[in-house]
Amino acid sequence: MATVVFSSGLQRYTGGVERVNVDATDVRGLIAALDTRFPGIGQVIGSGMAVAIDGEIIPDAMLEAVPPDGEVHFLPPIGGGAGGDRGRTAQRT
Amino acid sequence: MSDERKYRWVGTRPIRHDGVDKVTGRANFGADFSLPGMLHGKVLRSPHAHARIVSIDVAPALALEGVKVAITGADMPDIASEMGTAGEGQVDYAEVSRNVMAREKALYDGHPVAAVAATTSEIAEEALSRIVVEYEVLPHVLTVDEAMAPGAPILHDHLRTAGLDPVPDEPTNVAQRIEIGRGDLAAGFAEADEIVEHEFTTQMVHQGYIEPHAVVARSGEDDQSVVWCCTQGPFTVRAMCAKLLGLDVSKIKVIPSEIGGGFGGKTTVYVEPLAVLLSRKAGRPVKIVMSRQEVFRGSGPASGTRIRVKLGAKADGRLTAAEAWLAYEAGAFKGSPVVAGAMCMFAPYAVENVKIEGYDVVVNKPKVNAYRAPGAPPAAFAAESALDELARKLGMDPVELRLVNAVKEGSQAIYGPKFRAIGMVETLQAAREHPHLKAKLGPNQGRGIATGFWFNAGMQSSASVSLNEDGTATVVSGCPDIGGSRTSLALMAAEELGIDVQKVRPVVADTETIGYNDATGGSRVTFATGMAVIESARDVVRQLRERAASIWGVELEQVEWNDGQALPINGADEGELEPLSIGTLARRAARTGGPISASTSLTARGAGPSFATHICDVEVDPETGVVQVVRYTAIQDAGKAVHPGYVEGQYQGGAAQGIGWALNEEYVYDEKGVLQNPGFLDYRMPVASDLPMIDTVIVEVPNPTHPYGVRGVGETPIIPPLAAVANAVRDATGVRFGDLPMSPPTVLARLDAR
Numbered sequence: 123m124a125t126v127v128f129s130s131g132l133q134r135y136t137g138g139v140e141r142v143n144v145d146a147t148d149v150r151g152l153i154a155a156l157d158t159r160f161p162g163i164g165q166v167i168g169s170g171m172a173v174a175i176d177g178e179i180i181p182d183a184m185l186e187a188v189p190p191d192g193e194v195h196f197l198p199p200i201g202g203g204a205g206g207d208r209g210r211t212a213q214r215t
Numbered sequence: 216m217s218d219e220r221k222y223r224w225v226g227t228r229p230i231r232h233d234g235v236d237k238v239t240g241r242a243n244f245g246a247d248f249s250l251p252g253m254l255h256g257k258v259l260r261s262p263h264a265h266a267r268i269v270s271i272d273v274a275p276a277l278a279l280e281g282v283k284v285a286i287t288g289a290d291m292p293d294i295a296s297e298m299g300t301a302g303e304g305q306v307d308y309a310e311v312s313r314n315v316m317a318r319e320k321a322l323y324d325g326h327p328v329a330a331v332a333a334t335t336s337e338i339a340e341e342a343l344s345r346i347v348v349e350y351e352v353l354p355h356v357l358t359v360d361e362a363m364a365p366g367a368p369i370l371h372d373h374l375r376t377a378g379l380d381p382v383p384d385e386p387t388n389v390a391q392r393i394e395i396g397r398g399d400l401a402a403g404f405a406e407a408d409e410i411v412e413h414e415f416t417t418q419m420v421h422q423g424y425i426e427p428h429a430v431v432a433r434s435g436e437d438d439q440s441v442v443w444c445c446t447q448g449p450f451t452v453r454a455m456c457a458k459l460l461g462l463d464v465s466k467i468k469v470i471p472s473e474i475g476g477g478f479g480g481k482t483t484v485y486v487e488p489l490a491v492l493l494s495r496k497a498g499r500p501v502k503i504v505m506s507r508q509e510v511f512r513g514s515g516p517a518s519g520t521r522i523r524v525k526l527g528a529k530a531d532g533r534l535t536a537a538e539a540w541l542a543y544e545a546g547a548f549k550g551s552p553v554v555a556g557a558m559c560m561f562a563p564y565a566v567e568n569v570k571i572e573g574y575d576v577v578v579n580k581p582k583v584n585a586y587r588a589p590g591a592p593p594a595a596f597a598a599e600s601a602l603d604e605l606a607r608k609l610g611m612d613p614v615e616l617r618l619v620n621a622v623k624e625g626s627q628a629i630y631g632p633k634f635r636a637i638g639m640v641e642t643l644q645a646a647r648e649h650p651h652l653k654a655k656l657g658p659n660q661g662r663g664i665a666t667g668f669w670f671n672a673g674m675q676s677s678a679s680v681s682l683n684e685d686g687t688a689t690v691v692s693g694c695p696d697i698g699g700s701r702t703s704l705a706l707m708a709a710e711e712l713g714i715d716v717q718k719v720r721p722v723v724a725d726t727e728t729i730g731y732n733d734a735t736g737g738s739r740v741t742f743a744t745g746m747a748v749i750e751s752a753r754d755v756v757r758q759l760r761e762r763a764a765s766i767w768g769v770e771l772e773q774v775e776w777n778d779g780q781a782l783p784i785n786g787a788d789e790g791e792l793e794p795l796s797i798g799t800l801a802r803r804a805a806r807t808g809g810p811i812s813a814s815t816s817l818t819a820r821g822a823g824p825s826f827a828t829h830i831c832d833v834e835v836d837p838e839t840g841v842v843q844v845v846r847y848t849a850i851q852d853a854g855k856a857v858h859p860g861y862v863e864g865q866y867q868g869g870a871a872q873g874i875g876w877a878l879n880e881e882y883v884y885d886e887k888g889v890l891q892n893p894g895f896l897d898y899r900m901p902v903a904s905d906l907p908m909i910d911t912v913i914v915e916v917p918n919p920t921h922p923y924g925v926r927g928v929g930e931t932p933i934i935p936p937l938a939a940v941a942n943a944v945r946d947a948t949g950v951r952f953g954d955l956p957m958s959p960p961t962v963l964a965r966l967d968a969r
Contacts, residue, residue, distance in 0.1 A: 129395045129396060129397060129631055130394060130395065130396035130397060130570060131394030131395055131396065134380060135380075174632035176632075176633075178821060179632065180820070193633065195630075195631030195632045196631075197558070197630055197631060199304075199554065200552075200555045
């Protein structure tokens, strides 16, 4: 099973849990499994966070394979612009 | 990847293919292009930092003879929020649209509010003065302190702080809060024998590229638009113009000119969509060239910041805890590089207990854009300055303190994952052994060191290699050459093909000639586009071997490619077959299967991070407060230097820009929020006479995921200088400067107050 490591910022969605083992073959399945265990975390980590698998940061990783003994981290997107009203339609300023 | 491999071309220093054109002035930059019947566009910009646009009347401008069209925000489609790629980061197209042309409100001094196109630039300029704009001036905020204060004037009524749970339903200027960390911070500090805590500020600075943004757009009756412009990302310009104007991507072709510097600042659009819109309305080509003043006021500089750092360490120097709080100015729209700053600042060190909190804050200044390792230099300034103070408290050599804590392969980065092969320790060891560190200092002189880390990017690249009929080759990529990448790509093709690099012609193509390429940025082109070139060249070599096998009547496995020729092996060499050179095979191509070429499109994976250690000596004039950098050494891991001369140039250029950031550069605003120094006379960048020769050391710890071991090198060198200079000034004066820039009046005031 892959090991998922949560940063302190994500641990508020896991009740303080830092590491979990998850049985999943790809990132999409892994996020679904995490969301089942920690309801609501799927939306946080599945919408714009980068994924690091065994040390490699992958920006769009939904279809990425997860090795059985892999170590997975979720990271904030490195580039700017993902915060605030992301996902909302055009707004009047 | 083979670090044992002997290279013939990779690692050499040929003269760049575009060198003669550049030094003779023949090279065509953005403003050099013109078309028959072309109109000249000009942009009217807000004189206010924050104002409601009550009305805009362009009729008086249109009444002027020679004025053909005028546009305002009302002519721009109101597009939905949608994230897209720009440089290394993500942008919201809806906000890019509102940045290139204001709608209901002007959000900074210099925000475009209207544009015209006329038969001459003088008439266009006159037309701008006739446009009547009624503003309702609003209170403004210029710093993160002002913007985050309770009751602060709000830029965007709809903005809420992402990253808080639950998201508050109050309008705010804080677009996002992020937190990264691990371990037990309190326990880490409790374990420490020494603790240091400091606060730092940096000011908004500009990339300072010498070439202003320039564009010519031509639109025809067939609805197609062609855009000639200086940009780091022609495909980005195409995507943004299409999105912002509601067009299909296929309706726009972008032809990149030579580029006179970008440093991240030319990875988005400013005047390009306006030129396209004006040309579509006028039915004639339209040229817009930004003035230097417009570049300062209306393009995308780097964030001003406020950062607090607290470090704890054992007496032996081992870090036990690291805490930081960062707030970055995003400019008028969300999206500062605070995340990268947070992730980079302690990345060179292995620390078990870490907490970093970051805030992305909108202010009434230009929307920031990428600037060489976006976000990292201010964060490293804070972290490395604090580390310098810690070394002093511990009585440790600053290099040794860093070596005690340096990350290596298998270390857990503070932002989470484990590092693969990296060269942090090696750059520190190279610094320790460098004569610079042992040289004696003179009166009023001091020495500082600092390190830096940058991720480097891979992203999407396409490239092709075509064999010409005489055995020379053409390499086509879609990444504008901002740092010598053309010749680096040619070197890699030459290496694979086994021909002289001067027989390889590298070309930067337009958006209709090559497959998609992400922008030149993220220190990615030599790494990622290089992979596409290597793959294509290897395909060409395979085809050449097939042709030789066909001519000789042997199997493919019986043909080896070596030094530009096919050789018979595996039994084929027992006969009388003569080697077939690349020229011979190229000349026979028509009779053996046709032209030989290959294209590769890929998303490059496995970009290797790059670490640097810089050493800086300064002399501080106690009478004037002038800080002179008297010696500087930049040491960095390149993985494998494809063209060492260009790698050294990147180290030197990054160091020069970082020194400017440290000593003099800053956006200066008056109390009304109007920029006071939008020109190189008052915005003081270092010139050659300000700097010593910057020594360089190329460390090579191969990146195991690249065929030659290449890492990106362009961004890391701007990260250490801010702290290296500040630490040197501290050494020379005994005064810790936490606020940049360390300009003469600031330094003198602090020295006088000692």
